[in-house]
Amino acid sequence: MSTLRFHAIKKSLSAKPVTVEEKERRSAIFGKHVFNEDSMRQYLTKDAFAGVMNAIRYGKKIDRAIADQVSSSMKDWALSKGVTHYTHWFQPLTGTTAEKHDAFFETIGDGMAIEKFGGSQLVQQEPDASSFPSGGIRNTFEARGYTAWDPTSPAFIYGTTLCIPTIFVAYTGEALDYKTPLLRALQAVDSAATAVCKYFDKNVKKVTSSLGWEQEYFLIDKTLAATRPDIALTGRTLLGHSAAKGQQLDDHYFGSIPSRALSYMRELETECMLLGIPVKTRHNEVAPNQFELAPIFEEANLAVDHNSLLMDIMGRVASRHNFKVLFHEKPFAGINGSGKHNNWSLSTDTGVNLLAPGKTPMSNLQFLTFFINTIKAVNKHEALLRATISSASNDHRLGANEAPPAIISVFIGEQLTKVLEELEGVTKGKLSPQEKTELKLNVVGKIPDVLLDNTDRNRTSPFAFTGNKFEFRAVGSTANCGDPMTVLNTIVAKQLKDFKMEVDKLIDEKGLKKDEAIFNVLREYIKASKRILFEGNGYGEAWEKEAKKRGLSNNKTTPEALKAKISKDSMALFEEMQVMSNIETQARYEIEIExxxxxxxxxxxxxxxxxxxxxxxxxxxxxxxxxxxxxxxxxxxxxxxxxxxxxxxxxxxxxxxxxxxxxxxxxxxxxxxxxxxxxxxxxxxxxxxxxxxxxxxxxxxxxxxxxxxxxxxxxxxxxxxxxxxxxx
Incomplete structure (x- = not known):
């Protein structure tokens, strides 16, 4: 054994778990380092609190006077916790987070100094944009860019720094980050979904997109990892023969968590609790030294921020435990790679999950409306959705035995397939009273019972319905969830917008009742979307041939897949939904291909x-x-x-x-x-x-x-x- 290997292994074997004690209940420390609603109630004036909450709930603009009050209160809260600096925390198109720290410290002459933080510093900063990817939007000599406060994602303290989540845009206004298009997409799906919800409940005023990510990762001894130039520079092993024992005995999955890893997880979860990241689940994954962490579902923008923050925290905590975290989708050949399943749903401000059936035929019709429209959106834009999960690293994972193939399909289960078939078979045009009753009893009325037995999983499906949500399984472990969530919410928003136009047309021009119009449109959608539904083995050659017959794309590499982002249809979609301009869409393509x-x-x-x-x-x-x-x-x-x-x-x-x-x-x-x-x-x-x-x-x-x-x-x-x- 080489001297370097010998000493590295000796050092790693002698490493002992860092003792981590949880002295307080997690519920007691949750959000302790977050300027959340509770903190704002304590520190903000009544007017300032109302202004921020209106911005969060209804997207209303915060005027400068309110911003000054918020910044002063935020500073006081941060100083009370030992904070010395602040930063605008943003997510440029590098795939990592970015921050530049400034001290609260200001001199006022005569050797005097104060802690200062005003509304202008809270609302906007001007970081150098020339060194971030811009896809040709900015020249190197055109350095100015802006970060602007996102009040919907609360400020938080990490270490001794107050971190303020922000968007990042060019001097000319184009988005240079993941957050800006996501916020626009969330606004689009809110508007479109709320309009459709009013068919069923006039009291709905807002629809929120929710996300629950599942972060998979490897924990490798830091000393051993340092002996591998490939891990250090690329995040994966570029060579290395498989070990005699890998994962073939299935003895790691859900097994007893190793003590060193468990100590790491405890400290990580404590950090997450303090920062308001609601992590709940931890377990061993299939491959040796592979693990998973998953939170409770959150609003999509906040969930994306929390996942980006988590990945940074994971690396820092791992270092203290003499570990290196590998997020690469395929760091080791011959064993499972890592993904980041994105569980997505839509919920109303009245407390209804739109992808969960209810107890009445009307609520089930609402469920079917959003369920079928989502399938229709994926069917129409499957190539674009595939493009959102493209990267050099995820190319190694897609289609391997632990991940879905590059062909996008939707799995809904045998029982729901039968429900759609029954709905498709209903007579077109006006429904007779008997047909209405039969439909409600035989199709709509029995959905809750059907879903009790519809929780089986198809691990080969990239987009699967799992009871009350869709799980986008093909997202890679290194990915920023903002990209797939931007596209998914945009295509669903567009589809719901088109759906409402078609239903209203049947009501206004054909004289159909609302329920009949909805059923007629949904029936046509089912027929038009059959090609995307697939219940079988996504790994088999037979599916590849069948998918080709159906006209589904099979873009196995990133250069092939990314073209869908700049197709005429995609660019028109983003423009129409006001999510990205053609310039922004083209720039992102350039950045990702480079x-x-x-x-x-x-x-x-x-x-x-x-x-x-x-x-x-x-x-x-x-x-x-x-x-x-x-x-x-x-x-x-x-x-x-x-x-x-x-x-x-x-x-x-x-x-x-x-x-x-x-x-x-x-x-x-x-x-x-x-x-x-x-x-x-x-x-x-x-x-x-x-x-x-x-x-x-x-x-x-x-x-x-x-x-x-x-x-x-x-x-x-x-x-x-x-x-x-x-x-x-």
Whole structure:
């Protein structure tokens, strides 16, 4: 074993769990570091409190006088908790969060100083926008950008810094973050869904999109991870032979949580409680050293903020426990990767989940309306929805045995399929009294009973109905939930808007009653959306062929999938729903396609370095040992030399073959990278990296992994899978 590996393993094995004691009930500390409604009631004036709550509930603008009151009170609250700095906390299109800290401290002359924080500092800041991805919206010399306070997501304290959630826009007004389009999409779905809800309940004034994410991740010993350049620079292992034992015994899933991991989870959950992140569930996932964390559902904007914040906190807490968190969708070959299932629903301000059936035929008709419209939206925009989960890292996961395929389909279960079939079979046009009664009793009336037995899961489905919500299972573990949630809420908003127009037209022009008009439109939607419904095995070749017949897209790579974002239909959709302008949509495409190129480029450079500077020299070193051994055998067994040295000679030849192939493929990869880098068109460059450069990774890895099995373990330079995955 190499010296580096030996000391790293020795250090990791000697690491003891950090003792974490929970001295208070979680309910007592929940939101303690958040400027939430309780804190605002204590610190804000009556007018200021009313102003902020109106902004949160109804989207009303906060005037500068109220902002000054809020900032003063927010400062007093923060100072009482030992805070020294504040920051506008935002989510640029890098995939991470961003913050610039400023002290409350201000000098006032004569050697005097005060703590100062005014309304202008709360509402708006001007960070440098030139160094963030802009997709050509901003030139490098045009540096100005703005962050603006989002009062719907409460400020929070992390460490000694007051963090104020904000949007991030260019000087010219275009969104440069994930939050801005999401807020617009949430407003669009609120407006469209509320209008439809009034068919069923005139008292509904607001509809809220909710999100419950499930964050999967790996915990790897920090010392061991530091010995792997690929993990350090790319977040995944670019090579490494599978361990003799992986997940084949299914003994890790839901098993007893290792003590070190449990100590980490306890501290993480305490941090989450203080920051108002309602984490509830923790468990071992399928792969060794893989885990999952899930919260209680929240309003979508807040849930996205909390997930982005959580990923940052997870890394910081992990470091204190001598762990490294791996969020990459496929950090290890041969075992399950990680996802971030997005559980989505819509709820009214009257307390009704629109994707849950009720106790009356009317409430069930409301359920069917939103249920079928969601399916119709996914059917129409399946390629766009697929594009939202595209990334260089998620490409490794989609279609593997633990993740849904790249083909978007909707799973609703056998019983609900029968309900839709019955509804589709009702006579078109005006319903007779007998048909109305039969429909209500046979179709609508029995939905609650049906759903009792409709909770089965199809893990191969990327978009599945799971009782009272849809679960978008294909979202990757590194993803910012803002992108898929923006698109999902936008397409549903558009669909509900179209639905209302069609229903109103039948009522106004055909003279149909409201219920009859709704049924007629829903029936046509069911017929039009059949192709997206699939109950079978999404992994099978048969489904791939069937999906092609149905006209569903099957974009297996990011460069192919991202094109849907800039299709005429997608750009028109975002424009119509006022979620993104054509400039913003095009810019995001440029940013994401460039990010893909850079990720593959970095991985290629790292893999080439490891292969030539770590693996090949080690293999040569071991080969020289074997050669010396063969020379010694020849001296001792001169007449029987060929017979006694047969295996050694064969081993030397195998090593030579692998070394030759590694060097040849690395050279080929470098040349393909150079060709790709010379391409100016970003789309063609991405395709070159995808189809010319990336395929060589597997060839290089194959020969490196074979050498791992041949070369003496004592000198192998990289920490192996068995050590990374089973050191706890």
């Amino acid at each position: 990010a893909y190129i850079m990720h593959v480029q970095i991985e290629g450079r790292v893999l080439g370095d490891i292969a030539r500077n770590h693996i090949v020299p080690t293999a040569v070193r071991y080969q020289n040992t074997l050669i010396e051994n063969v020379k010694g055998l020849k001296e001792i067994f001169d007449d029987k030399f060929k017979e006694v040295s047969k295996e050694q000679l064969n081993l030397i030849e195998q090593i030579s073959n692998h070394i030759e192939n590694i060097n040849a493929n690395v050279t080929k990869m470098i040349n393909e990278r150079k060709k790709a880098n010379a391409i100016e068109d970003v789309e063609k460059k991405a395709q070159a990296y995808c189809f010319k450069v990336k395929p060589l990774f597997e060839d290089i890895r194959y020969h490196c992994d074979k050498l791992e099995l041949l070369v003496d373990d004592e000198i192998w330079p990289l920490t192996k899978y068995r050590e990374l995955l089973f050191t706890r």
